[in-house]
Amino acid sequence: MIDINFVGLIITSIMASAVPLILASCGELITERSGVLNLGVEGMMIIGAISGFALMTVTGSLFIAVIGAMLAGILISTIFAFLTQTLITNHVATGLALTIFGIGISAMIGKNFVGIPGKEFPVLFESLKETIPFLSPILFGHSIVFYFAFALPFITNYFLKKTKIGLIVRAVGDSPVSASNQGINVKLVRYSCILYGGAMCGLAGAYLSMIYTPQWIENMTGGRGWIALALVVFSTWNPIKILIGAMIFGGLTIIQFHMQAVGVRIPVQFLTALPYIVTIVVLVVISRDSRKIRLSTPSSLGKSFYKDN
């Protein structure tokens, strides 16, 4: 008989591991919806991670650290925005460069922050944690970033579908020429979306270095940026499906460890590969309608736009 509280604990672990993926994916989704393909997610996340940790150590303020990490994400994505939007460079090449740059510079800044223990991040509703079996560990006792991450896909969905600015973003992504003819400042919209993506990736990085594993280690994002990028594509640019994908990915990562600990006789290599395989398969299956994919893919994704006057 499986203890119901035990299941609750596992689900909590799954949710905690999905948080950085959700944040980064939802940020990148907005960027891509405006027609910009930013492959620098990993780089922006790692910059957020070191900035958050460094600011926390230096200032001692968690608030400044979290805001600072988002600003750092914005700052580094500004470089990307300037290169791709003003100097009209290739999105793919610039994004890859951004990732390499981010990993390198974070290692350089991080030299002095290695080996320093992190601080305890405050959690909300901790007193309610013991009230309801199964449900309370899932619902209560998490950081504010955790709650924000699980609200974000719904906010993003609402933003894109129901608000005027959301529709403008989609218009720019689908047809920058028509949007421009309508008097929309394409460059401004794309700049904003890139910077927003940077902020969310910065926050995802800060979650890793300040809340999930409170410490700084070089390269600590460990490829999560690439998974976040893949989630955006496989979710067919749908924020709710990002939530599902991140939960499946996080879930299988956690569950394969549990299966190992219990001693399930499945090759460990297969279990390790499982999160990647299943996440892709599930997302491909739930969005296999090719017409829908064509409709939901931002038509100008990765294409440069410039107005000749």
Next chain:
Amino acid sequence: MHKIFIRSFVSSLVFLFTLTVAAVAKDVKAAFVYIGPTGDHGWTYQHDVGRKAVEAAGYKTTYVEGVPESADAERVLRQLANSGHDVIFTTSFGYMNPTNKVAKEFPNVKFEHATGYKREHPNVSTYAARFYEGRAILGTIAGSMTKSNVIGYVASFPIPEVIRGINSFTLAAQKVNPNIKTKIVWAFTWYDPGKESEAAKALIDQGADIIAQHTDSTAIVQIAEKAGVYAFGQASDMDKFAPKAVLTSVENNWGPYYVERVKAVANGTWNQKDTWHGIGDGMVVISDLDSAIPSDVRAKVNQLEKDLASGKVHAFTGPIYDQKGNLMVADGKTADDGMLAGMMTYVKGVEGDIPN
């Protein structure tokens, strides 16, 4: 007058000569090739601590971080050998073939390869540490302090080094507590804080109240601290990351060996050898024991440390059985280095299978 002049001339010549010899001796340059970043606070970090000891002894050193175990390693090694380095330390298992290949091309440069076994040319030495001795100490502590009798162990890759550690740990724990079980989770990474902590969480959720690790980051001890269970530090003293959870750490101490070998190069006494040092030679160091360890356990651990150092006790003393109950080491015998170096089977008491 004339005599004095000659005498002072000769003496100053001698003085100059000694000065040059000293200068030449001091001019020995050592290079270090690292698999990871020096900031990993684990494997590479400890090698770099050793490099700093060489620097402190008055020698010039250089290092290259994050060198992949591929053709890139050969390129880096060639460049280091070409740019006037007299001795090159290659600090990861995967550099074994590149090291031997480049050593052939540069017979005047000395090569020191960590954790490998190939010495194809007279200018290649190998060295490694008997970490399993440290793990026997951890096992003794774990076996004495567990209440649930379930001990979690986060492992990296199924190679003899790691399996030897799991076995040594389990044997020592069984000796003080025959009822314990060691649950292994393979993270398939040396170093990914996120994955490591997820693995540790899974073990804790399944009832492990002590977590051992053979991966490099400090994430696991931090998770243990949060969950209120005990843990052990890996490679370096991790106490400050989890003051309550960390009972002790096994530290890799390469400094004395590095200084000795660079000095040997400087004095022209360097010769090829295979070094496998343990607690006795100070290559494996046990950090301070935490105050949570009761005094009787502490006494037992101190005694074991002394006996392992003096060679009175061997971590693999028979009778040792494998999981199926076959005898691995006979009663009263100890495992020889050949068996230790190729160990790929679990001993009795370890749960699960070794992934192939």
